[in-house]
Amino acid sequence: MNQQKTAVITGSAQGIGKGIALRLAKDGFNIVLNDLNEDLLHETVREFETKQIKVAAFVGDAAKQNDQRALVEKAVDRFGSVDVFINNAGVEQVAPIEEITPDQLESLFQVNVFGVVYGIQAAAEQMKKQENGGKIINACSIAGHQAYTMLSAYCATKFAVRSFTQSAAQEYAKDKITVNAYCPGIVGTSMWERIDEAMSRYMNVEKGEAFKKFAEGIALGRTQEPEDVANFVSYLASTDSDYMTGQSIMIDGGIVFN
Numbered sequence: 651m652n653q654q655k656t657a658v659i660t661g662s663a664q665g666i667g668k669g670i671a672l673r674l675a676k677d678g679f680n681i682v683l684n685d686l687n688e689d690l691l692h693e694t695v696r697e698f699e700t701k702q703i704k705v706a707a708f709v710g711d712a713a714k715q716n717d718q719r720a721l722v723e724k725a726v727d728r729f730g731s732v733d734v735f736i737n738n739a740g741v742e743q744v745a746p747i748e749e750i751t752p753d754q755l756e757s758l759f760q761v762n763v764f765g766v767v768y769g770i771q772a773a774a775e776q777m778k779k780q781e782n783g784g785k786i787i788n789a790c791s792i793a794g795h796q797a798y799t800m801l802s803a804y805c806a807t808k809f810a811v812r813s814f815t816q817s818a819a820q821e822y823a824k825d826k827i828t829v830n831a832y833c834p835g836i837v838g839t840s841m842w843e844r845i846d847e848a849m850s851r852y853m854n855v856e857k858g859e860a861f862k863k864f865a866e867g868i869a870l871g872r873t874q875e876p877e878d879v880a881n882f883v884s885y886l887a888s889t890d891s892d893y894m895t896g897q898s899i900m901i902d903g904g905i906v907f908n
């Protein structure tokens with residue numbers, strides 16, 4: 651890399667976002683972390699600093715348009731540019747359709763869909779000013795290609811992410827900004843701990859059983875680590891992916907084939 655580029659990752663105090671941030675730091679990016687969880691974010695910053703990673707952090711809500719703008723400002727103030735912006739923050743919800751409440755639907759869409767739109771807007775505005783292109787990368791899921799029982803609202807948000815990824819790719823191509831998405835399968839993060847707990851309760855089975863049942867469908871025979879996702883995001887963030895845009899690509903060990 652000639653000049654050090656900057657990558658911003660939302661929801662990156664833990665899990666997949668943190669894994670992506672660590673990998674992009676290794677690839678030579680300055681890193682800007684963001685999360686709602688202030689304590690965990692600061693803990694992660696300290697860990698990155700111990701590893702000599704050039705890191706900044708912003709406590710903020712990815713579901714708020716003003717916070718997304720402030721996040722971009724923070725990155726520019728600290729490092730001078732935003733070259734890669736990763737809309738990673740996401741939340742889950744487990745319930746049969748008949749039990750979904752308006753509040754649950756609202757809060758899920760606010761983070762997983764509205765947040766992605768606000769992130770795209772804030773990042774693209776800055777990248778256009780820089781006149782040097784850029785890469786916007788969204789967290790989709792196998793659930794953005796295949797809908798699952800008990801996860802209907804979550805799946806709908808990820809289908810929406812896939813749709814916005816396609817539209818944004820077309821709108822920003824003239825500015826040399828590419829927009830793609832990663833679609834993980836079953837990653838052992840705190841999100842899946844919560845999904846497992848809720849699903850196992852609904853299925854009336856022991857904790858861990860829902861995770862095990864989903865894992866049985868993975869062709870490569872194991873669940874994912876954040877690093878498996880980060881290895882692919884590294885490619886999406888690099889110049890090697892310059893000719894790819896509008897794609898939501900499965901990185902799931904072989905669960906969904908299409």
Ligand SMILES: NC(=O)C1=CN([C@@H]2O[C@H](COP(=O)(O)OP(=O)(O)OC[C@H]3O[C@@H](n4cnc5c(N)ncnc54)[C@H](O)[C@@H]3O)[C@@H](O)[C@H]2O)C=CC1
Nearest residue numbers: 661665666685686711712740789791834836837839840841
């Ligand atoms: N874990 C999995 O199996 C899969 C996860 N994904 C997606 O990958 C992304 C990351 O997932 P995980 O790391 O598993 O989740 P996680 O729940 O383990 O970590 C997500 C982080 O995002 C933060 N966050 C949540 N809402 C936020 C908001 N409004 N603003 C800022 N930060 C916020 C949380 O505090 C947390 O630190 C999500 O978009 C998720 O939907 C996609 C496919 C599979």
Ligand SMILES: CC(=O)C(C)=O
Nearest residue numbers: 791792793835836841
């Ligand atoms: C959390 C998630 O996206 C799935 C499908 O497990």
